[in-house]
Amino acid sequence: MFSTSFTWNDFLFLLQGAWVTLLLTLGAMAIGTVAGVLCGLLRALLPRATLPLSWLLDVFRSVPLLIQFVLFNSLKSIAGLNWSAFTVACIVLGIYATAFCTEIVRSGVLAVPFNLRRASRSLGLTYLQDLRYIVLPIATRVAFPGWLNLVLSVMKDTALVMWIGIVELLRASQTIVTRIQEPLLVLCIAGLIYYVMSLVVARLGARLETRWQEND
Amino acid sequence: MFDYTFHWRAAYKALPDMLAGAWVTFETAALSMVFGVIIALLLTLMRQGRNPVLRGFAATWISIARNTPSLFQIYILYFGLGSFGLHVSSWFALLAGITFNNAGYLAENFRGGLKAVPDTQLRAARSLGMSAAQAYRLIVVPQLLRIVFYPLTNQMVWAVLMTSLGVIVGLNNDLTGVTQDYNVKTFRTFEFFALAAVLYYLIAKAIVAVARILSWRLFRY
Numbered sequence: 001m002f003s004t005s006f007t008w009n010d011f012l013f014l015l016q017g018a019w020v021t022l023l024l025t026l027g028a029m030a031i032g033t034v035a036g037v038l039c040g041l042l043r044a045l046l047p048r049a050t051l052p053l054s055w056l057l058d059v060f061r062s063v064p065l066l067i068q069f070v071l072f073n074s075l076k077s078i079a080g081l082n083w084s085a086f087t088v089a090c091i092v093l094g095i096y097a098t099a100f101c102t103e104i105v106r107s108g109v110l111a112v113p114f115n116l117r118r119a120s121r122s123l124g125l126t127y128l129q130d131l132r133y134i135v136l137p138i139a140t141r142v143a144f145p146g147w148l149n150l151v152l153s154v155m156k157d158t159a160l161v162m163w164i165g166i167v168e169l170l171r172a173s174q175t176i177v178t179r180i181q182e183p184l185l186v187l188c189i190a191g192l193i194y195y196v197m198s199l200v201v202a203r204l205g206a207r208l209e210t211r212w213q214e215n216d
Numbered sequence: 217m218f219d220y221t222f223h224w225r226a227a228y229k230a231l232p233d234m235l236a237g238a239w240v241t242f243e244t245a246a247l248s249m250v251f252g253v254i255i256a257l258l259l260t261l262m263r264q265g266r267n268p269v270l271r272g273f274a275a276t277w278i279s280i281a282r283n284t285p286s287l288f289q290i291y292i293l294y295f296g297l298g299s300f301g302l303h304v305s306s307w308f309a310l311l312a313g314i315t316f317n318n319a320g321y322l323a324e325n326f327r328g329g330l331k332a333v334p335d336t337q338l339r340a341a342r343s344l345g346m347s348a349a350q351a352y353r354l355i356v357v358p359q360l361l362r363i364v365f366y367p368l369t370n371q372m373v374w375a376v377l378m379t380s381l382g383v384i385v386g387l388n389n390d391l392t393g394v395t396q397d398y399n400v401k402t403f404r405t406f407e408f409f410a411l412a413a414v415l416y417y418l419i420a421k422a423i424v425a426v427a428r429i430l431s432w433r434l435f436r437y
Binding site for chain 2: 059062063064065066067068070071073074075078080152156157158159160162163170174177182183184187188190191194195198199
């Protein structure tokens with residue numbers, strides 16, 4: 001009754017897909033975090049001057065990711081750039097993550113009480129020292145849970161890159177389904193892998209968070 | 217290097233069809249929100265209750281909805297139900313998938329909102345002679361809605377964006393589906409999808425604007 005043609009090799013194929021998913025998440029988050037911290041700092045420190053930046057980033061949050069992928073992919077062909085689909089996916093997801101990361105970092109920086117910064121300045125720290133030793137450590141603790149949520153949501157959003165032809169976890173499961181015709185089983189296994197990956201990231205993050213809060 | 221001429225006229229000609237698609241998109245998102253809110257309230261109640269089976273059910277629902285991609289959830293409804301002999305249309309699979317997802321996220325929001333309503337409010341209402349149902353209906357839920365209103369709008373925008381996934385399971389009358397149909401016919405990918413992106417942006421902004429006006433009207437003390 002429970003016979004299945006799902007083999008060990010199929011499982012390895014799924015794991016390979018999961019590895020691509022993880023790589024994509026890593027690449028996108030690397031771009032998103034660096035750009036997001038920069039933009040977020042700018043937004044928090046120069047709110048008036050960088051207003052256009054927030055409008056620009058808002059566009060990436062209000063347009064479906066799927067359409068962003070298609071648009072960027074065709075733009076790449078129009079401009080004649082010979083990039084791989086993986087690069088395109090990383091860049092699009094990276095910009096998408098930047099848009100969210102900026103808001104997270106901005107609210108983190110704004111959460112640092114202004115009196116604290118005044119105190120540090122009056123103790124003789126320069127503006128940059130104040131930023132480096134006072135604002136960033138506190139803002140990091142505030143922003144970290146939001147950042148972790150962003151990692152999890154980007155990991156889930158990588159499922160959409162199948163549309164531009166990258167074989168990641170969900171696409172790999174589709175390939176196997178086409179061959180052995182047991183959609184429920186294969187999809188459940190793929191879902192389980194996603195679930196475990198999210199859970200591991202969430203647990204690691206929670207552990208880091210408690211460790212940071214030890215001497216607060 | 218750059219030898220591509222844009223043909224926007226074709227995209228403009230498709231605009232009426234795409235607007236019709238946008239309406240389908242909005243309808244689907246709104247329906248999924250309505251069902252999502254109802255289910256999320258039920259899930260929140262189940263979580264508060266004492267029955268371990270219901271609690272487990274709610275916890276499982278929420279953790280699956282939050283920890284797997286929404287595309288996966290739509291897939292499992294579209295392809296997975298087929299193995300039970302239940303063949304659903306792609307629109308239904310999309311709606312059910314988004315509703316499932318919304319309910320999971322909203323239940324978490326409602327839990328947070330419920331925590332933010334002070335316990336003393338409920339106790340005061342009870343000691344003024346209200347029944348439990350009355351106290352919930354007249355005291356707790358209005359305050360809860362006020363707190364979760366902003367996350368609710370956010371989730372509505374998310375729902376609109378998520379409807380674009382319908383095209384992957386073969387839906388062809390929502391905004392992305394219509395766009396993809398035209399794209400397949402003419403191969404003017406950039407023009408059509410740029411127009412679709414503009415429409416999505418406008419829908420999202422319209423939702424936020426309406427919510428802002430609504431909250432200004434509703435939540436005045």
